[in-house]
Amino acid sequence: MTAAEPGSYAVVVPSVGRPSLQRLLDTLAAQTGPAPVEVVVVDDRPDPAAPPLELRGALTWAPRVVRSGGRGPAAARNLGWRVTRAPWVAFLDDDVELPPGWADALAADLAACDEGTGATQGRLHVPLPADRRPTDWERGTAGLETAAWATADMAYRRAALEAVAGFDERFPRAYREDADLALRVRRAGWGLVRGRRTTTHPVRPADDWVSLRVQRGNADDVLMARLHGRGWRAEADAPPGRLRWHLATTAAGALAVGAWLLGRRRTTAAAATAWAALTADFARRRIAPGPRDAAEVRRMVLTSAAIPPAAAWHRLQGLRRHRGAAPWPLPVRAVLFDRDGTLVHDVPYNGDPALVRPVAGAAQALDALRAAGVAIGMVTNQSGIARGLITREQADAVNAAVEAALGPFETVQVCPHGPEDACSCRKPAPGMVLAAAAELGVPVEHVAVVGDIGADVGAARAAGARGVLVPTPVTRPEEVADAPVVVADLTAAVDLLLATRR
Numbered sequence: 001m002t003a004a005e006p007g008s009y010a011v012v013v014p015s016v017g018r019p020s021l022q023r024l025l026d027t028l029a030a031q032t033g034p035a036p037v038e039v040v041v042v043d044d045r046p047d048p049a050a051p052p053l054e055l056r057g058a059l060t061w062a063p064r065v066v067r068s069g070g071r072g073p074a075a076a077r078n079l080g081w082r083v084t085r086a087p088w089v090a091f092l093d094d095d096v097e098l099p100p101g102w103a104d105a106l107a108a109d110l111a112a113c114d115e116g117t118g119a120t121q122g123r124l125h126v127p128l129p130a131d132r133r134p135t136d137w138e139r140g141t142a143g144l145e146t147a148a149w150a151t152a153d154m155a156y157r158r159a160a161l162e163a164v165a166g167f168d169e170r171f172p173r174a175y176r177e178d179a180d181l182a183l184r185v186r187r188a189g190w191g192l193v194r195g196r197r198t199t200t201h202p203v204r205p206a207d208d209w210v211s212l213r214v215q216r217g218n219a220d221d222v223l224m225a226r227l228h229g230r231g232w233r234a235e236a237d238a239p240p241g242r243l244r245w246h247l248a249t250t251a252a253g254a255l256a257v258g259a260w261l262l263g264r265r266r267t268t269a270a271a272a273t274a275w276a277a278l279t280a281d282f283a284r285r286r287i288a289p290g291p292r293d294a295a296e297v298r299r300m301v302l303t304s305a306a307i308p309p310a311a312a313w314h315r316l317q318g319l320r321r322h323r324g325a326a327p328w329p330l331p332v333r334a335v336l337f338d339r340d341g342t343l344v345h346d347v348p349y350n351g352d353p354a355l356v357r358p359v360a361g362a363a364q365a366l367d368a369l370r371a372a373g374v375a376i377g378m379v380t381n382q383s384g385i386a387r388g389l390i391t392r393e394q395a396d397a398v399n400a401a402v403e404a405a406l407g408p409f410e411t412v413q414v415c416p417h418g419p420e421d422a423c424s425c426r427k428p429a430p431g432m433v434l435a436a437a438a439e440l441g442v443p444v445e446h447v448a449v450v451g452d453i454g455a456d457v458g459a460a461r462a463a464g465a466r467g468v469l470v471p472t473p474v475t476r477p478e479e480v481a482d483a484p485v486v487v488a489d490l491t492a493a494v495d496l497l498l499a500t501r502r
Helices: 020-027 072-082 102-111 136-145 158-164 175-186 210-228 242-261 265-287 294-321 362-371 392-406 433-441 454-463 477-482 490-501
Strands: 008-017 038-042 066-067 088-092 117-125 151-157 189-201 334-337 375-381 413-415 447-450 466-470
Touching: 008 020, 008 072, 020 038, 038 072, 038 210, 072 088, 088 158, 102 117, 102 151, 102 189, 117 158, 117 175, 136 210, 136 294, 151 175, 151 189, 158 175, 175 189, 175 210, 175 265, 210 294, 210 334, 242 265, 242 294, 265 294, 334 433, 362 375, 362 392, 362 490, 375 392, 375 433, 375 454, 392 413, 413 433, 433 454, 447 454, 447 490, 454 466, 454 477, 466 490
Parallel strands: 008 038, 008 088, 038 066, 117 189, 334 375, 334 447, 375 413, 447 466
Antiparallel strands: 088 151, 117 151
């Protein structure tokens, strides 16, 4: 099967390095049905110095590993599908297992999709203990079996992903980013269907406080409401949750503390009684269906008291963070360009302004951005300074010559270090991109970086900006393959970025 065939698919797996990743890859390799044309593992660990993921076992193909900089599963999945070429992209979580026959069932699901179908969802099976009642965490995981559009196993048509610019990267967790994408795909005119294939989703090990960390999702619910309206839960087939009860419990607790500080005993007693009753009811609802052993009861009692204020806090953070949230994709407000090989022809370690020659179309591309009100900057590695081949003054003179030829830049960032200096500014490190965004007063998610090599795209990725690669004859094939967006020239790059503002 080739990428040109309508039913061919790529597999994209975002991962933070869980041991279960190897099990997923082993079960994928064991499939006897139609194989994926490509498997991409997106390493989303935040530490750029982390050693490469160790992928072993009887793999009949070599998965491609790309790094996304720890920006969350939405950004990781976007990077993954953009570096593939197949017409279908099967997203799998790194903690699922594929039973025998999964590939055949996926092929059947894809074949059943008509031209208007944008995605097909796998059916998730969560194994639960047979010898006891499931814990609160196990029951929560089992809820995936009825969840709508969960990307633990979800195959999207590439054309549908392109139509809506993929996942909204403002969702930093594996929570609501799948529902948001599904709503946008449906509103773009595509159908979503449930397939017949089944995927196993074991319950991950968790500590006593996992249910408290889950409350961070209340901030993401605010973003969903901002983007899709107050009725988004019904449209996304999402359960209502207990936020109102959590807010009432938190208010009762806060009133009890405030009244006690003011010496108002009756109010203190009434509010404390209300808080205790609400907390006890919440704990009872969580304990009743569980195993009721001492450890689980202790967890439920402690977390039932802590969850309401945590939920309220994250709700407030979401209201602050997402007020005025614009639809995805976010409009580009600033574009940062690499210098040598992108804006001007590359002259190694150039310190002579007379040698500056703009590439074809550079002036027109920059003028188009200026006319649209987009801020423009330049970010350039100049290791010749560290090597003693040119001075900083010479590098600045060349930058001035570039501005004289192409017009002014609102920010110019120069890294004078060499590769061995391990600085935070030399691309692909994010330092210059972050500094430029700060100087321009533009949030980095509204920034794009255009360059001719992988380091330029890597810097954008590490900073949380968009990266666009404009290859030249010296661009390595692997850099082209790993770039999320590749265009032929600067004109095409600018046209693509200006389209986000329409």
